[in-house]
Amino acid sequence: MATTEQFSQAANRWDLETLYADLASAKGKRLTPVEKLHLRGLLCGYSPSEIAEKLGKNPKGVETDLCATVYRYVKNLVDKCSEKIENWRNITEWLDESGYQNQSPAKLPASELLPENSVINVTNISIENNQIVFLINLRIPKSQASEASIQNLDLCEDILKDSIFKGSNGS
Template identity: 65%
Template sequence: MASIDKQFAEAAQNWDLETLYTDLASAKGKRLTPTEKLHLRGLLCGYSPGEIAEKLGKNPKGVETDLCATIYRYVKSLVDRCDRRIENWRNISEWLEIDGYRCRSSPQVPLDSLLTEKSVVNVTNINIENNQLVIAFNLRIPTLKSEGISVENFGLSDDMIPKDIARDLSEKY
């Protein structure tokens, strides 16, 4: 069983598999089988049902049939799209990403390696919104330009940094 968990293991780098397995088990009514998990990981890695079958040495029609009878149904139920037709196997990962199961990529530069005694944290606001504690803060980490650190290294998406700030950062560094 350990070897089956290693197949398509790269899915764990980009997806919250444990939460996804748990939530899909709720949609199914019982735990996912090792084969269902394996096929799901293959889809999340971007492999088509035919490619999954090829990598596993299985019949492509059999894998497609299994996916239709299991994972596709569970995902449709989980993301509340039971009335939608799956036009393409890629719909599965798209819908799961929309529903928040995809993890943000981790920074290429570990943040804790940058923090020093000269780092400064200023809390600018604390409030409660929609039953969540929201803390806004500024973090200042002294660096040298020659260290090769850039905003891109931290995997921040465009919507996380206002355009004017991103422009200023790229001009400085």
């Protein structure tokens, strides 16, 4: 029986929900759990034989299934109906070219650009005036250097207050 836990690591690199919806459109109805499972296996980089092995299925059966379902839907979705699938990897290449990957592995996640212990939370996503609006809560811990400069600011304020006070007393 197919479960959503199998090949779940595909969700780390691929926009599965959008892909499922777009493939359902290409198919004309929702993808079955088995179709989703086989697709996730491909997106994880497994060959049809490896998918079959991990699922305890017949490799020829999985290959036949993929040819009759997922391969057809993807070809239709990415407008490659006239092209021959030379290798199962064509599917992931075509989907990548069509923008279904979440992010390129060469790009750095935002967390690697921020200081340690920083926290990023997306608090809301909405569409306003034909724009996607993200509300983000970003917490960056202050460093020792910024604490020192804040303390220096406090000292400067004290000095200013003293000089103003002395100046107004005529001293």
